[in-house]
Amino acid sequence: MIKKDYDVVVVGGGPAGTMAAQHAAKQGVSVALFEKDREIGIPVRCAEGVSKKFLKKYIDIDPQCIASEINKVRFVSPAKQKIDFTTLNPGLVLHRRLFDHFLAEKASEAGAQIFMKSYVHGMDNYDGKSRKIFIKHFDQEFTVNAKVVIAADGVESRIGRFAGIKTFVKPEDIDVCVQATMGNLKNIDPTRIEMWVSNKWAPGGYAWVFPKGPEIANIGLGICGKFTNKPSALSYFKNFIKENFPEGSALTTVAGGVPVAKHLERLVSDGVMLIGDAARQANPLTGGGILSGMAAGMISGKIGAQGVLQSDTSYNYLKEYEQIWKKGIGKEYNRFYRLKNNLLNLSDEKFIKIASEFENLKEEDITITKIVVAAVKNNPKLVKDAMLAFIGF
Amino acid sequence: MIKINKNKCDLCGSCVAVCPMDSIEMFETYLKINKNCNECMICVHICPVEALTKEDSDRSNV
Numbered sequence: 001m002i003k004k005d006y007d008v009v010v011v012g013g014g015p016a017g018t019m020a021a022q023h024a025a026k027q028g029v030s031v032a033l034f035e036k037d038r039e040i041g042i043p044v045r046c047a048e049g050v051s052k053k054f055l056k057k058y059i060d061i062d063p064q065c066i067a068s069e070i071n072k073v074r075f076v077s078p079a080k081q082k083i084d085f086t087t088l089n090p091g092l093v094l095h096r097r098l099f100d101h102f103l104a105e106k107a108s109e110a111g112a113q114i115f116m117k118s119y120v121h122g123m124d125n126y127d128g129k130s131r132k133i134f135i136k137h138f139d140q141e142f143t144v145n146a147k148v149v150i151a152a153d154g155v156e157s158r159i160g161r162f163a164g165i166k167t168f169v170k171p172e173d174i175d176v177c178v179q180a181t182m183g184n185l186k187n188i189d190p191t192r193i194e195m196w197v198s199n200k201w202a203p204g205g206y207a208w209v210f211p212k213g214p215e216i217a218n219i220g221l222g223i224c225g226k227f228t229n230k231p232s233a234l235s236y237f238k239n240f241i242k243e244n245f246p247e248g249s250a251l252t253t254v255a256g257g258v259p260v261a262k263h264l265e266r267l268v269s270d271g272v273m274l275i276g277d278a279a280r281q282a283n284p285l286t287g288g289g290i291l292s293g294m295a296a297g298m299i300s301g302k303i304g305a306q307g308v309l310q311s312d313t314s315y316n317y318l319k320e321y322e323q324i325w326k327k328g329i330g331k332e333y334n335r336f337y338r339l340k341n342n343l344l345n346l347s348d349e350k351f352i353k354i355a356s357e358f359e360n361l362k363e364e365d366i367t368i369t370k371i372v373v374a375a376v377k378n379n380p381k382l383v384k385d386a387m388l389a390f391i392g393f
Numbered sequence: 394m395i396k397i398n399k400n401k402c403d404l405c406g407s408c409v410a411v412c413p414m415d416s417i418e419m420f421e422t423y424l425k426i427n428k429n430c431n432e433c434m435i436c437v438h439i440c441p442v443e444a445l446t447k448e449d450s451d452r453s454n455v
C-alpha cells in the first residue's frame with residue numbers, strides 16, 4: 001500500500017532511479033519508487049552497450065544480464081571503408097530488461113518499495129521539510145509527503161519543471177533514434193560493435209550495430225535534432241537497413257530520444273535532485289547514459305538519505321551532489337559536448353580521407369598510436385579525441 | 394492545433410523533452426497536448442516517427 005509519508009521518493013524506475021533507491025534505502029531511511037509503466041525495463045529503448053570496467057565500479061551483475069562481451073570496434077566510413085581495432089576497454093552488450101529487473105531487485109532487497117502503474121503528475125513547493133507529490137496509481141489519486149524527491153524520470157522528465165528548473169532541451173541537443181533488435185543477420189561478429197558514420201545514413205549522429213549473439217544485434221541510428229525536419233529518423237533507419245542489412249528480420253522496433261546536451265546547470269533544488277537522462281547526464285558524444293545515470297543515482301541516493309538523517313533536505317544540504325557531479329563526470333562530459341559540436345561540422349569527405357589511411361592495414365597493425373598519427377596528419381586533433389572517447393564508450 | 398497520430402507514436406518522450414511550453418504529458422499508453430501549446434512546431438519536427446502534425450484548427454473542429 002502507498003503510505004502518506006516517505007523519507008525519499010524516487011520517480012522513475014530506470015537504472016538511475018533504481019540505483020538511487022537502493023543507495024538511499026541502504027542508509028536506513030524509508031524509500032518509495034514510483035514508475036508509470038507496467039514493467040521495469042520495458043520497453044528497451046537502448047542499444048544496451050556499457051563499458052565492463054566502469055559497470056564493475058557500480059555493481060556486480062548477474063551474468064544472466066549479459067548478452068555478449070565486446071573487445072573489438074569497427075568504424076565504417078561514409079564510403080564503407082572499415083577500420084577495425086581491438087579496444088583496450090572491453091564492453092558488454094546487456095539484456096536491459098533483465099539488467100533493469102536486477103537493479104530493481106537490489107533496490108527492494110535494500111528496503112525500497114516499488115510501485116508500478118504510478119504516474120507522478122505534480123509536486124508542491126518545499127515547505128521547509130518536505131514536498132507533497134501527486135500520484136495517479138492505476139486510476140486512484142494519492143498524495144505523498146517526501147523529504148527528498150529524486151527525479152529519475154528520463155528524457156521526458158517533468159519533475160524538474162515542477163520544481164522550477166528549466167529542463168527543456170534544444171533540438172540540436174537531442175539525438176532522436178530508431179532501433180530494431182534484428183535476427184537472422186549474416187556477418188555478425190558477436191565480439192565486435194560497429195559505428196557507421198555518415199551524413200547520408202545519420203546526419204549529426206551515427207548508426208550502430210551492437211551484437212547480442214552470432215546472428216542477432218541491436219541495429220539503430222540517431223540523428224541530431226536540428227536535422228529532423230524530414231526525412232525523419234525512421235526513414236533514415238529504413239534506408240540504412242535496406243541498403244546494409246536486408247536479410248535481417250526485426251524482433252523489436254523502438255523510437256527514442258537521447259539528450260546529448262551539457263548536463264543541467266542546476267541539478268538540485270530544495271528537497272529535489274535530478275539524475276540520469278532527466279538531468280541530461282548522458283555522454284553527449286556517444287549517447288551512453290546507463291552508467292552516468294547509475295553513478296548519479298548512487299551519489300544522490302546517499303546524499304539524500306544523509307540529508308534526511310541530518311534533518312536538512314534543503315538545497316543547502318543536497319547541493320553536495322551537484323558539486324560532486326560538476327567536478328567529476330560532469331566536467332568530462334562537458335568536454336565531450338564541445339567535441340561533439342566540433343564533429344558536427346566535419347564533412348563526409350574528411351571522414352573518408354581519414355579512413356583511407358587505415359584501409360590497407362591489417363587489423364593487428366591498427367594501433368591507437370597509428371590512429372592518432374593519421375588523425376593528426378589530417379588535421380583534426382578532434383578526430384583523435386573523438387575516437388579515443390568512443391573506444392571508452 | 395497539434396494532432397497526434399496514435400498509430401505512429403511510440404511514446405518515446407522526445408517531444409516532451411523539447412517542448413518549451415511544457416504542454417505535453419506522456420502517460421504509459423498515451424500522449425496528451427495541453428491548451429497552452431503555442432504551435433511552435435518544435436515537437437512536430439523532432440518526432441523520430443512523424444507522429445505529430447499541425448492541423449488547421451477550423452477543420453479539426455468539424
Ligand SMILES: Cc1cc2nc3c(=O)[nH]c(=O)nc-3n(C[C@H](O)[C@H](O)[C@H](O)COP(=O)(O)OP(=O)(O)OC[C@H]3O[C@@H](n4cnc5c(N)ncnc54)[C@H](O)[C@@H]3O)c2cc1C
Pocket residue numbers: 011012013014015016017034035036037041045046047048049050118119120121152153154155156157158177178179220255256257258275276277278282287288289290291293
Ligand atoms: C536508441 C537508444 C540507444 C541507446 N543506447 C545506449 C547504450 O548503448 N548505452 C548506454 O549507456 N545508453 C544508451 N542509451 C541511453 C540510455 O538508454 C539512457 O541514458 C538510460 O536509460 C537513462 O536512464 P534513466 O534511469 O535516467 O532513465 P530511463 O531509463 O529513461 O527511466 C526513466 C523512467 O521514468 C519513468 N517515468 C517518466 N516519467 C514518469 C512520471 N511522471 N512518473 C513515474 N514514472 C515516470 C519512465 O517510464 C522510465 O521507466 C540509448 C538511448 C536510446 C534512445
Ligand code: SF4
Pocket residue numbers: 255397401402403404405406407408409419424439440441442443444445
Ligand atoms: S516524439 Fe513522436 S513518437 Fe515520441 S512521444 Fe512524441 S509524438 Fe510520440
Ligand code: SF4
Pocket residue numbers: 395411412413414415416417426429430431432433434435436437
Ligand atoms: S507545438 Fe510547441 S508548444 Fe505546442 S506542444 Fe509542440 S513543442 Fe510544445
